[in-house]
Structure formats: C-alpha cells, structure tokens
Amino acid sequence: MARTKEFDPDVALQAALELFWRRGYEATSMADLVEHLGIGRASIYATFGNKHTLYMKALDRYAEHRDPGLLTELSQPGPALPAVRAVVRRFAHEAGSDDGRLDGCFITNTAAELGAHDAGAARRVEASWNHVETLLHSALTRARAQGELPEGRDPRALARMLLVLMQGLRVVGKASGDPARVRDAAEQALELLD
Template sequence: MARTKEFDPDAALQSALELFWRRGYEATSIADLVEHLGIGRQSIYATFGNKHELYLKAMDRYSERRDPLLLAELSQPGPALPVVRAAVRRFASEAASPESRLNGCLVTNTAAELAPHDPAAARRVESSWEHFETLLHSALARARAQGELPEDRDPRALARMLLVLLQGIRIVGKASSDPARVRDAAEQALTLLD
C-alpha cells in the first residue's frame, strides 16, 4: 500500500523556487532544500526528481506566475506606448529595489549561471525571452499602427533592444548599490520611443 504524501507538493515547489531564486542553483544543496522545504531527501527525489529537475520545475513555476502578468500589462486595450513605458519603468524600479538586489530575476540569474552549459535551462531562458519579446513587439506594433510610434521605428528591433536592456538592468540592479544607474538607463532607452 502506497504511503500518502505528508506534505503539499505545490507548497514545496514554491518554497524550492524561493530558495533557488535567492541563492542560485549551485549554491543550493540538496541538504539546503531538505532543511528549507522541511521534507526528506527521498520525498524530494520521489516527487520532483533530482536537484536539476526540481530547479527546472521551479523555473517553470516562475514563468507560469510571471508570464500572465506581463501579458495583462502589455496587452491592455487603448494607447500602447504608455503601457510599454510603464513596463520598462516598473522593471527598472523593481531592479533598484532592495528585495530585487537580493534575488534579481530567476530567468536572468539562470541565463548567467546555467544557460551557457545547461541546454534544458537555456531552453527555458530562451522561451521566456521569446515570450517577453513577442509581447513587447506586439505592443510596439500596436503603438505604431495607432500613430503613437513614428513610422520609421521598427517594432521588432525596439522590442529586442528593450528585452536586452531590461535583462541588463536586472543584472546591474542586483549588483549595484546605485539605483540611479538602472533608472537613468531605462529613461534613456525610452527616448528611443519618442
């Protein structure tokens, strides 16, 4: 007879996500996960697989929670350019906040730590970036169609520039004690939308 799980796998996954997000993949050991999740090593393996599989599931959870928020933010009806500007400023503000300095962005952290040598992590990073770029492109194309963005501006190129800038802002925000760096960079980038 199979034993009933004595923990909530959904809550454990969320807890693992928070630990990986705060500490990174390499700095988080199975012993750390056992202690943080409050469940045994065998329960972790039986439910989530090894540490790498758990990390990938945590990344998926992160995207599942963040992506709908980005979609809602960037696909609001009405003028599109103010929505894009607000999203860029929000990213800069988050990157400059004390909490973000501790954690950063899980996707950006994974891009720096694992993507160069971990194909599964790299696929998730690329998927997240493609999704964000598509949302930005769609909003910027709408802005150009509505006359908010000059006709000579390329919505795809602008979306890519903003994606790269915002990922850089996440890195600099995590490492810098000067919040003006990220805010000034964001405001300078927004002048390209004028």
C-alpha cells in the same frame, strides 16, 4: 500498501523555487533543500527527481506565474507607447528597489548561471524571453499603427532592444546599490521611442 505523502508537493515546490531563486543552482545543495523544505532526501527524489529536475520544475513554475500583469499592461486599449514606457520604468524601479536587488529575476539569474551550459535551462530562459519580446513587439506594432511611433522604427528590433535592456536592468540592479544607475539607463533607452 503505498505510504501517503506527509507533505504538500505544491508547497514544497514553491519552497524549492524560493531557495533556488535566492541562492542559485550551484550554491544550493541537497542538504539545503532537505532543511529548507522540511522533508527527507528520499521524499524529494521520489517526488521531484534529482536536484536538477527539481530546479527545472521550479523554473517552470516561476515561468507560469511570471509577471501576470505584463500582458494586461501591454494590451490595454488606447495608446500603446505609454504602456511600454510604464513597463520599462516598472522594471527599472523593481531592479533598483531593495526587494528586486536582492533576488533579481529567477529567469535572468538562470540565464547567467546555467544558460551557457545547460540546454534545458537555456530553452526555458529563451521561452520566457520570447514571451516578453512578443508582448513588447505587439504593443510597439500597435503604437506604430496608431501613429505613436515613427514609421521608420522597427517594432521587432525595438522590442529586442527593450528586452535586453530590461534583463540588463535586472542584472545591474541586483549588483548595484545605486537605483539611479538603472533608472537613468531606462530613461535613456526610452528616448529611442520618440
């Protein structure tokens, strides 16, 4: 007869996500996971696979629940450019706040730590960035169609610039104790939308 699990895999996955997010992949050992999740190594392997598979599952969970307000913010009826500006300013504020600075963004952290040598991580990062870029592109295309953005501006190129800026804000915000650094960078970039 099969033994029933004595833990909730969903709760364990969330706990693993939080630990990986805070410490990174390489700095998190299986012993750390055993201690943090409060379940045995064999149970972790049986439920989630190895450490890498668990990390990828945690990254998938993060991506599924990432910034649910972003779509809502960027697809509101009416003027689109104020929404784009508000999103960039929110990213800058979060990156410069104590909470945002300490953990950063799990996607951005993964890109920096694993993106260059882990194809699975790179695919997940790219999918997340494509999602954000698509939302920004759609809002900027709408802004240009509504006359908020000059005709000569390329919504795709601007969306890509803002995506790179927002990711950069998260990296610099995580390492810097000066919130003005990310705020000033965001404001300068937003001037390109005028």
